[in-house]
Structures are given as C-alpha cells and as structure tokens.
Amino acid sequence: MSGNLLKLISKHHPIEDPHPNSENSTAEKPKKVLQLDLGNGSQVHKALPGSSFNSLLLNRYKGGNDYVGWHADDEKLYGPTPQIASVSFGFKSAERCEGEPTSKRAKKLNNSDQHAFTLKHGSLLVMSGFTQREWLHSVPKRVKADSTRINLTFRHIRPRKLHAGAWMVKKLLVALQWKPVAFYM
Numbered sequence: 696m697s698g699n700l701l702k703l704i705s706k707h708h709p710i711e712d713p714h715p716n717s718e719n720s721t722a723e724k725p726k727k728v729l730q731l732d733l734g735n736g737s738q739v740h741k742a743l744p745g746s747s748f749n750s751l752l753l754n755r756y757k758g759g760n761d762y763v764g765w766h767a768d769d770e771k772l773y774g775p776t777p778q779i780a781s782v783s784f785g786f787k788s789a790e791r792c793e794g795e796p797t798s799k800r801a802k803k804l805n806n807s808d809q810h811a812f813t814l815k816h817g818s819l820l821v822m823s824g825f826t827q828r829e830w831l832h833s834v835p836k837r838v839k840a841d842s843t844r845i846n847l848t849f850r851h852i853r854p855r856k857l858h859a860g861a862w863m864v865k866k867l868l869v870a871l872q873w874k875p876v877a878f879y880m
C-alpha cells in the first residue's frame with residue numbers, strides 16, 4: 696500500500712467458485728482498477744495496529760441466495776499466517792461458520808468444533824495466525840434475506856518474488872521425495 700491508498704480491483708466471479716482469489720478460479724480477469732482513499736489512519740488500520748494490508752477484495756451478495764462455499768483463504772500469495780480483516784455492510788445479520796479443521800494436526804487434537812458468527816452491518820471479523828491453515832469458513836445462504844450485502848476483506852499480498860521462491864522450494868522438496876503434510880510458505 697502506498698500511503699493510505701488501496702487498489703480496488705473490480706472483477707466478477709461465479710458464485711459457485713470456491714474462492715475468487717484461488718489459483719484454480721474461473722474468475723474473470725479484473726475489469727478495472729480503482730484507487731480507494733482510506734483517509735489518514737483508516738478505521739481498519741486503527742483497529743489493527745501493525746497491520747500491513749495492501750489489497751482489498753469486495754464481495755457483493757445480491758440477496759439471500761448468494762453464498763460462498765466452504766474454503767480457506769490459504770493461497771500462498773498470502774503467506775503462512777495471513778491476517779485477514781473482514782468488514783460487513785448490509786443484511787441485518789449474516790452468519791458465517793467455521794468448521795472442520797483441515798490439518799492433520801488439528802484432527803489429532805480432536806478439534807472438530809464449528810463456530811457460527813453473526814456479522815452485523817458494520818462488524819469487523821479478524822482471522823489471523825493459523826486460522827486459514829486449520830479451519831474452513833463459509834457464508835451460507837440466507838433464505839429470508841433479500842437485500843444486498845457487501846463484504847470487504849483487507850489482506851496482505853506478498854511480493855511475487857516470494858511466491859516464486861516458495862514454489863521452487865516446494866518443487867525441490869517433492870523431487871527429494873520429502874513429503875510434508877502441506878506447504879505454507
């Protein structure tokens with residue numbers, strides 16, 4: 696991020712898509728890039744001192760039938776322990792569940808909890824640490840809701856060089872037949 700400007704990239708993706716940033720995503724390429732001025736010391740940065748967000752993803756749910764399926768935002772471009780700040784607008788309340796830990800470590804710990812959060816208009820949900828590695832999350836359909844909901848997720852995308860480096864290390868480890876459970880680099 697330069698100063699307080701974030702780039703807002705506009706793109707459309709089919710709602711069945713597991714995640715718009717996913718490498719396997721069939722998402723359309725961005726149509727336009729807008730600059731969003733967050734003003735001096737945006738509320739999100741104030742709420743999370745030390746955060747270094749440089750990207751913003753906007754999801755628009757046109758009504759209660761729009762949803763996002765179970766996924767983790769664990770793409771390597773976000774690094775091993777991404778901090779993701781999610782701000783919601785619209786719908787009186789939107790539920791979000793976290794469930795079924797994905798990692799073997801979490802399963803060993805017998806950690807198969809599910810949590811539901813009610814995301815009201817203006818709420819801020821922060822996911823950090825190993826959340827993306829060990830948990831899936833989703834935004835289920837809301838049968839009775841017929842108004843628009845907007846969700847903004849602030850994220851930090853690492854420089855491309857680091858992705859390439861991590862990819863090469865991964866290839867090397869696979870070539871050496873060293874198979875860790877998962878790569879999060």
Ligand SMILES: O=C(O)CCC(=O)C(=O)O
Binds near residue numbers: 754
């Ligand atoms: O709409 C939301 O609350 C979150 C959407 C989401 O999980 C995502 O964009 O990765």
Ligand SMILES: [Fe+2]
Binds near residue numbers: 766767768832
């Ligand atoms: Fe997500």
